[in-house]
Amino acid sequence: MSTAQDVYYVPAPSKWPVVGSTALFLLAIGMVSLLHWGKTPGMVFLAAGFAVLTYMLFGWFGNVIHESVSGKYNTQVDASFRWAMGWFIFSEVMFFAAFFGALFYARQMSVPILGDLDNQLIWPGFKPGWPSEGPYLTDAFKPMEAWGLPAVNTLLLLTSGVTLTWAHHALMENKRTQLLIGMAATIALGLTFLFFQATEYGEAAFTLSTGVYGATFFLLTGFHGFHVTLGTLMLIVIMARCGKGHFTPEHHFAFEAVAWYWHFVDVVWLGLFIFVYWM
Amino acid sequence: MEATHDHAHEDHSHHPTGLARYFFTTNHKDIGSMYLWFSLIMFFVGGFMALVIRAELFQPGIQIVNPDVFNQLTTIHALVMIFGAVMPAFVGFANWQIPLMVGASDMAFARMNNWSFWLMPPAATLLVGSFLVPGGAAGSGWTLYPPLSIQGGISVDMTILAVHIMGASSIMGSINIVTTILNMRAPGMTLMRMPMFVWTWLITAYLLIAVMPVLAGAVTMLLTDRHFGTHFFNAAGGGDPTMFMHIFWFFGHPEVYIMILPAFGIISHIIPTFARKPLFGYASMVYATSSIALLSFIVWGHHMFTVGMPAAGNLFFMYATMLIAVPTGVKVFNWIATMWKGSMTFETPMLFAVAFVSLFTIGGFSGLVLAITPVDITLHNTYYVVAHFHYVLFSGAIFSIMGGAYYWLPKWTGHMYDEKLGKVHFWLTTISFNITFFPQHFLGLAGMPRRIPDYATQFTEFNQISSVGAFLLGFSQLLFLYVIIKCIRGGAKAEAKAWEGAEGLEWTVPSPAPYHTFETPPAFH
Numbered sequence: 157m158s159t160a161q162d163v164y165y166v167p168a169p170s171k172w173p174v175v176g177s178t179a180l181f182l183l184a185i186g187m188v189s190l191l192h193w194g195k196t197p198g199m200v201f202l203a204a205g206f207a208v209l210t211y212m213l214f215g216w217f218g219n220v221i222h223e224s225v226s227g228k229y230n231t232q233v234d235a236s237f238r239w240a241m242g243w244f245i246f247s248e249v250m251f252f253a254a255f256f257g258a259l260f261y262a263r264q265m266s267v268p269i270l271g272d273l274d275n276q277l278i279w280p281g282f283k284p285g286w287p288s289e290g291p292y293l294t295d296a297f298k299p300m301e302a303w304g305l306p307a308v309n310t311l312l313l314l315t316s317g318v319t320l321t322w323a324h325h326a327l328m329e330n331k332r333t334q335l336l337i338g339m340a341a342t343i344a345l346g347l348t349f350l351f352f353q354a355t356e357y358g359e360a361a362f363t364l365s366t367g368v369y370g371a372t373f374f375l376l377t378g379f380h381g382f383h384v385t386l387g388t389l390m391l392i393v394i395m396a397r398c399g400k401g402h403f404t405p406e407h408h409f410a411f412e413a414v415a416w417y418w419h420f421v422d423v424v425w426l427g428l429f430i431f432v433y434w435m
Numbered sequence: 436m437e438a439t440h441d442h443a444h445e446d447h448s449h450h451p452t453g454l455a456r457y458f459f460t461t462n463h464k465d466i467g468s469m470y471l472w473f474s475l476i477m478f479f480v481g482g483f484m485a486l487v488i489r490a491e492l493f494q495p496g497i498q499i500v501n502p503d504v505f506n507q508l509t510t511i512h513a514l515v516m517i518f519g520a521v522m523p524a525f526v527g528f529a530n531w532q533i534p535l536m537v538g539a540s541d542m543a544f545a546r547m548n549n550w551s552f553w554l555m556p557p558a559a560t561l562l563v564g565s566f567l568v569p570g571g572a573a574g575s576g577w578t579l580y581p582p583l584s585i586q587g588g589i590s591v592d593m594t595i596l597a598v599h600i601m602g603a604s605s606i607m608g609s610i611n612i613v614t615t616i617l618n619m620r621a622p623g624m625t626l627m628r629m630p631m632f633v634w635t636w637l638i639t640a641y642l643l644i645a646v647m648p649v650l651a652g653a654v655t656m657l658l659t660d661r662h663f664g665t666h667f668f669n670a671a672g673g674g675d676p677t678m679f680m681h682i683f684w685f686f687g688h689p690e691v692y693i694m695i696l697p698a699f700g701i702i703s704h705i706i707p708t709f710a711r712k713p714l715f716g717y718a719s720m721v722y723a724t725s726s727i728a729l730l731s732f733i734v735w736g737h738h739m740f741t742v743g744m745p746a747a748g749n750l751f752f753m754y755a756t757m758l759i760a761v762p763t764g765v766k767v768f769n770w771i772a773t774m775w776k777g778s779m780t781f782e783t784p785m786l787f788a789v790a791f792v793s794l795f796t797i798g799g800f801s802g803l804v805l806a807i808t809p810v811d812i813t814l815h816n817t818y819y820v821v822a823h824f825h826y827v828l829f830s831g832a833i834f835s836i837m838g839g840a841y842y843w844l845p846k847w848t849g850h851m852y853d854e855k856l857g858k859v860h861f862w863l864t865t866i867s868f869n870i871t872f873f874p875q876h877f878l879g880l881a882g883m884p885r886r887i888p889d890y891a892t893q894f895t896e897f898n899q900i901s902s903v904g905a906f907l908l909g910f911s912q913l914l915f916l917y918v919i920i921k922c923i924r925g926g927a928k929a930e931a932k933a934w935e936g937a938e939g940l941e942w943t944v945p946s947p948a949p950y951h952t953f954e955t956p957p958a959f960h
Contacts, residue, residue: 369673
């Protein structure tokens with residue numbers, strides 16, 4: 157292994173990038189078909205796209221894991237992974253920033269400005285406050301209450317950050333049972349969060365089309381929920397790898413990367429709790 | 436050490452041949468070449484659209500395309516040139532040059548690098564292919580402003596998804612570049628000793644990672660407004676179309692600098708080489724580039740002075756925009772100071788670089804004119820704006836790309852290009868560029884609106900001059916293609932150090948650069 161440690165590992169030619177591009181192309185065609193040419197062609201392309209994407213993810217990550225456990229990555233490669241994960245999370249922060257920007261703009265600019273105009277044409281009973289009601293309501297408007305399920309969910313995610321850190325410490329001290337218990341607890345908390353989030357959606361007295369409040373609410377919480385789903389899947393993969401005996405107290409960046417991601421999702425939720433639910 | 440070398444070679448020196456080589460490659464030089472070819476093809480595709488536009492504008496009235504198709508052509512011309520031609524060209528340069536310049540064996544993530552490239556052809560297919568679907572391509576303008584983009588048909592969705600895919604490609608490419616620069620420099624190459632092109636790409640990649648996700652968010656909101664009943668950009672639901680403009684230009688203005696900072700980097704290599712003097716004011720160049728990047732986040736409002744922002748907003752964006760002239764002025768000063776008392780020769784790359792400095796400065800100054808809110812209110816959406824951004828994008832970004840291509844072709848191909856033909860290409864391009872775009876300043880000042888296929892008869896002469904220039908400009912680029920192909924196929928043998936005054940690690944490896952370089956980090960002094 158000493159030879160591998162001296163040079164930066166450059167992988168051999170690989171089919172996974174083109175497979176991944178094919179998957180995204182199929183998904184894009186599927187999306188367009190679904191929106192314009194009906195369910196059947198759309199679902200066929202989307203299903204094909206997801207199948208190819210899944211094949212690519214298993215194959216590509218499989219390659220990387222194999223290279224990692226066979227000791228091809230030296231400390232310089234490890235540093236590359238760290239930089240890249242950090243910058244990737246920064247790009248995710250900026251993605252959420254676009255939607256937070258929309259929320260702040262709607263609250264501070266567009267709804268108050270509409271209040272200054274002759275606004276009876278917008279919808280009957282329009283009031284320029286926040287949460288803004290929106291058109292197409294059949295029942296009385298009821299915005300989401302912060303101190304019910306969302307507060308419980310805040311507690312769940314914050315706790316999951318603690319259990320994950322506990323698992324990380326177990327990994328660094330080579331306590332494998334504690335590691336697995338910590339991972340299982342984190343995953344269970346994530347799944348409970350998702351269950352409550354789905355319950356909350358089911359009970360919501362408004363929809364995606366309930367004006368700009370409904371739009372910002374569902375896109376912000378929806379994209380967050382999607383990220384929690386991805387994070388939970390990543391945690392499950394990491395736990396399975398822990399179960400197979402992967403990772404050493406010194407080398408476990410895959411674990412740390414997923415932990416960083418999980419904490420990022422946690423922080424986004426705090427922003428959501430404060431600005432979408434509470435204030 | 437010898438064993439190390441052999442081991443590394445075993446892994447990948449036997450690359451597949453034929454098409455498979457390019458589909459599966461993990462080599463930064465292969466990927467760089469693919470980016471550059473892709474960019475050149477898209478340059479001709481976008482150029483063809485521009486010529487149809489100029490043919491229509493040769494006379495007042497409607498002759499060649501109907502107004503709908505005209506709108507589609509202006510929209511897709513811009514998207515193809517920005518996302519298909521200029522950005523991939525700079526990424527191609529980054530792929531070829533950054534590992535060579537910092538002494539790395541390859542990009543930090545060689546497989547992901549190939550994915551970044553191979554996302555481009557599907558995206559381009561969606562974008563250009565949207566001309567073929569019912570209703571034709573998106574006609575909302577490249578900025579995709581609602582409500583036009585909400586009302587458009589299938590093609591708008593194809594455009595949105597193309598933007599998503601190109602965004603994913605850019606983000607992955609940028610993470611790769613940042614990581615390569617921060618983690619793979621040769622020992623001894625501190626940040627403040629990096630070649631200028633590497634510095635400008637580090638800052639560009641940072642901008643890309645910061646703003647491409649914002650564009651993704653903006654077009655996602657468009658998609659949900661179009662199909663899933665949200666009201667982000669619709670006042671009937673408490674939203675606001677102006678909100679899209681704010682989010683879009685929060686991406687859009689840094690995007691402008693994404694297309695010019697690598698150009699600054701290339702010019703900062705060419706001028707010292709042919710002036711045979713080190714770059715004047717290296718540190719100030721780094722600080723100026725960083726300042727331009729940071730300021731780019733707080734000037735987006737100057738694209739929307741006429742939408743009715745509060746006066747305080749207009750004033751803020753006006754002053755912030757004018758501030759950008761300061762670091763840009765520092766750069767122009769430094770380039771001129773580099774040439775001052777240098778022993779200059781004027782090979783094709785240098786000609787493009789000198790033309791860049793003067794013509795980009797014209798574009799910079801017309802930008803300063805447009806930054807003045809009261810002036811912009813009359814010039815907004817006129818041909819003055821078109822003239823302005825073609826001066827910064829064509830005689831800025833594209834001149835640097837052409838200059839850079841001539842400069843590094845000997846390193847890439849191992850042959851010197853045909854100097855005489857290169858010079859002919861330069862003069863044809865520079866003269867016809869000015870014939871095309873300089874009269875557009877006058878058209879704009881006289882009030883001719885952009886993105887309209889018809890115009891009042893008093894604008895005819897300047898439009899005819901512009902159209903003649905455009906055809907000359909377009910067909911001159913075939914010469915560029917010819918020079919490149921000729922250079923690949925043969926020509927005088929290029930030395931490792933192809934230019935007498937060139938400095939940097941890339942000139943220490945043979946020409947053409949071997950398939951694998953710097954597998955063990957070189958010594959950097």
